[in-house]
């Protein structure tokens with residue numbers, strides 16, 4: 099029977115949480131990782147990863163997630179599934195609430211990551227009916243169809259390239275006249291006949307009877323609006339931190355990412371944050387796992403000292 103009092107609670111089971119869990123349980127801390135959906139986090143919706151060291155041929159997101167989970171499990175990391183809705187982080191004993199269950203611990207690491215940002219142009223009613231944030235999950239539904247993709251960063255370009263395996267055309271809408279993505283991804287996208295760049299444009303709406311049929315885009319320089327006939331709209335315009343459940347418990351930056359120092363220590367002693375949920379200049383798997391290794395060691399030192 100698992101205890102409900104632990105040395106350490108880790109909230110969130112993406113790459114950051116699984117890494118912190120592996121380090122902490124290997125250090126023989128009695129550790130539980132709490133995950134609300136499924137371990138793996140955002141990499142579960144990532145088709146192909148080619149910038150995580152150790153996999154020169156690249157690796158699929160779900161495969162990398164399986165490997166991280168398997169490695170974390172080797173050292174007796176414990177798991178609880180459910181959404182953390184409430185936290186009490188001040189004082190020597192921290193507590194978190196999942197439904198009617200309360201877990202307590204000497205220290206907490208928050209690795210709740212981030213979720214995709216919405217366009218706020220009425221796309222909510224087309225969720226599951228043409229609007230998607232995940233090419234890996236939904237790309238195959240668009241075989242020989244035309245789709246719109248939105249964004250200009252690494253994720254938007256990499257995932258648009260993946261969509262070209264299925265779709266006959268991908269109109270990639272970007273609000274500037276050049277992409278932000280890594281140069282190698284830009285080169286691939288611009289050389290791909292199936293990708294049509296819609297520069298200087300934003301999506302202003304979408305319509306359709308039973309699902310997406312048209313996506314309206316506005317050129318921000320001319321204000322001209324055009325309807326693109328498309329069966330799907332994939333949105334990759336950035337992320338929002340999963341920090342609502344924390345209320346005002348911790349110091350955050352202006353976008354509500356958690357402020358943590360070089361040891362991943364937050365504004366409350368014994369509470370650490372790592373990965374995409376942290377205020378940081380780069381949000382990638384490599385940075386998430388690096389930061390969470392530091393967070394686990396910092397938590398270990400904190401627990402030893404208390």
Ligand SMILES: Cc1cc2nc3c(=O)[nH]c(=O)nc-3n(C[C@H](O)[C@H](O)[C@H](O)COP(=O)(O)OP(=O)(O)OC[C@H]3O[C@@H](n4cnc5c(N)ncnc54)[C@H](O)[C@@H]3O)c2cc1C
Nearest residue numbers: 110112113114134139140182210211212373374381382383
């Ligand atoms: C489509 C896509 C493609 C990407 N491609 C790459 C790439 O090629 N290379 C790369 O390095 N990075 C890539 N990234 C970014 C990378 O996936 C993230 O940087 C990384 O997953 C961050 O890990 P994390 O553990 O901090 O957060 P996440 O992966 O977001 O995991 C957070 C976890 O916490 C859980 N959680 C949230 N709130 C709660 C709660 N209240 N209670 C319990 N659990 C909770 C979530 O369910 C989730 O499982 C990509 C991201 C996306 C979306």
